[in-house]
Amino acid sequence: MAQLTQVSRFSTSAANMIKKITVIGGGLMGSGIAQVAATTGHKVTMVDTSEDILQKSVKSIQASLARVGKKKFANDEAAGKKFLEDALSHIKPTVNIKEAVKDTDLVIEAIVENMDVKHKLFRELDQAAPQHTIFASNTSSLPIGKIAEVTSRKDRFGGLHFFNPVPMMKLLEVIRIPETSDETYKKLLEFGKAMGKHTVECKDTPGFIVNRLLVPYMMEATRMLERGDASAQDIDSAMKLGAGYPMGPFELADYVGLDTCMFIIDGWHKDYPENPLFKPVPLLQKMVADGKLGRKSGEGFFNYKKSSM
Numbered sequence: 312m313a314q315l316t317q318v319s320r321f322s323t324s325a326a327n328m329i330k331k332i333t334v335i336g337g338g339l340m341g342s343g344i345a346q347v348a349a350t351t352g353h354k355v356t357m358v359d360t361s362e363d364i365l366q367k368s369v370k371s372i373q374a375s376l377a378r379v380g381k382k383k384f385a386n387d388e389a390a391g392k393k394f395l396e397d398a399l400s401h402i403k404p405t406v407n408i409k410e411a412v413k414d415t416d417l418v419i420e421a422i423v424e425n426m427d428v429k430h431k432l433f434r435e436l437d438q439a440a441p442q443h444t445i446f447a448s449n450t451s452s453l454p455i456g457k458i459a460e461v462t463s464r465k466d467r468f469g470g471l472h473f474f475n476p477v478p479m480m481k482l483l484e485v486i487r488i489p490e491t492s493d494e495t496y497k498k499l500l501e502f503g504k505a506m507g508k509h510t511v512e513c514k515d516t517p518g519f520i521v522n523r524l525l526v527p528y529m530m531e532a533t534r535m536l537e538r539g540d541a542s543a544q545d546i547d548s549a550m551k552l553g554a555g556y557p558m559g560p561f562e563l564a565d566y567v568g569l570d571t572c573m574f575i576i577d578g579w580h581k582d583y584p585e586n587p588l589f590k591p592v593p594l595l596q597k598m599v600a601d602g603k604l605g606r607k608s609g610e611g612f613f614n615y616k617k618s619s620m
């Protein structure tokens with residue numbers, strides 16, 4: 312409550328609001344963030360490492376926009392088409408990071424869940440971006456304060472943790488580190504609302520709110536499977552039909568990406584070796600080593616290859 316009162320002393324004038332954003336990483340999350348930002352009136356630049364990847368990102372945005380447009384403009388096909396074209400015209404894909412950040416208000420990083428790779432990127436961004444630019448990470452599990460360490464703008468740094476799939480999930484966790492200025496935090500909260508999200512305020516604690524509860528639950532499901540107590544299919548059915556979850560833990564893990572799941576759990580085990588909740592699961596490591604990354608690779612706990620659907 313005290314924090315809310317303190318933050319509301321600042322008012323962000325229209326001229327001072329976040330309008331131009333740069334999303335780094337055009338994967339599952341980056342493409343979703345770029346899409347929602349574009350449909351909520353922001354000018355978006357989306358960066359990835361190759362033109363091929365960016366092409367795939369744009370295709371997935373197109374497919375998602377078509378689904379949203381079909382629902383939003385159910386009786387007006389032309390309006391649905393215009394919605395899709397307008398949104399796409401607000402997204403500029405590029406591999407040129409320097410160009411992408413040269414006059415941006417906010418950078419949202421959504422690349423691989425690895426501290427060294429994120430550090431390398433943020434060092435480069437800190438050199439290239441103007442003074443006023445705010446940096447945010449969409450990390451699932453890494454401490455925001457540690458990511459920010461390599462920059463000279465900790466007062467303009469925070470976490471924006473979106474949920475997958477971004478166009479459908481209403482929540483946005485907005486994380487502040489001790490150095491985040493009140494003005495920056497206020498702008499991040501306002502940006503979240505402008506994106507149409509329900510924002511919750513989080514401290515920089517492991518997993519923030521959602522993942523601190525979700526990860527142990529998913530880990531317990533995997534241990535249950537490893538012990539042979541129940542099948543993946545039955546555990547999923549049980550949690551959907553008995554607990555009302557939209558997806559069971561294995562369907563969800565495949566949806567998130569098993570590589571991302573493994574990075575999260577291995578990282579937490581390294582940081583908290585005594586905590587039995589975060590003990591790595593050999594099954595998960597083997598699946599990732601075998602290239603079974605979930606939906607994105609066509610196979611994970613379940614099979615998504617066309618012939619089996």
Ligand SMILES: CCCCCCCCCCCCC[C@H](O)CC(=O)SCCNC(=O)CCNC(=O)[C@H](O)C(C)(C)COP(=O)(O)OP(=O)(O)OC[C@H]1O[C@@H](n2cnc3c(N)ncnc32)[C@H](O)[C@@H]1OP(=O)(O)O
Pocket residue numbers: 375376378379382450451452473474475476477478479480522525526529530532533557558560561563564567572573575576595
């Ligand atoms: C077990 C292994 C353990 C491993 C260790 C654990 C590691 C820790 C892992 C933690 C990971 C954390 C990751 C991250 O930090 C945090 C997260 O993001 S957690 C994930 C949160 N997301 C969810 O929980 C999703 C739950 N699922 C759903 O809400 C729904 O299933 C769905 C995705 C909305 C899909 O709905 P369904 O009814 O199932 O399927 P439909 O296809 O019929 O879709 C319904 C409706 O939605 C529209 N839609 C779906 N997806 C999109 C999209 N991408 N874009 C646009 N529209 C979409 C679709 O068109 C349908 O519309 P309708 O026809 O109803 O009008």
Ligand SMILES: NC(=O)c1ccc[n+]([C@@H]2O[C@H](COP(=O)([O-])OP(=O)(O)OC[C@H]3O[C@@H](n4cnc5c(N)ncnc54)[C@H](O)[C@@H]3O)[C@@H](O)[C@H]2O)c1
Pocket residue numbers: 335336337338339340341358359360364420421422423424425428432449450451452472473474475566567568571
């Ligand atoms: N998958 C989820 O459900 C989910 C949900 C919330 C948060 N997150 C977090 O979001 C981040 C991204 O996850 P994802 O699932 O979108 O991963 P992903 O593997 O789908 O996409 C990552 C993208 O980043 C690109 N990339 C890697 N290094 C880059 C660099 N230096 N510059 C530009 N692009 C680079 C990759 O080519 C890839 O396209 C991670 O930190 C993850 O923990 C994931």
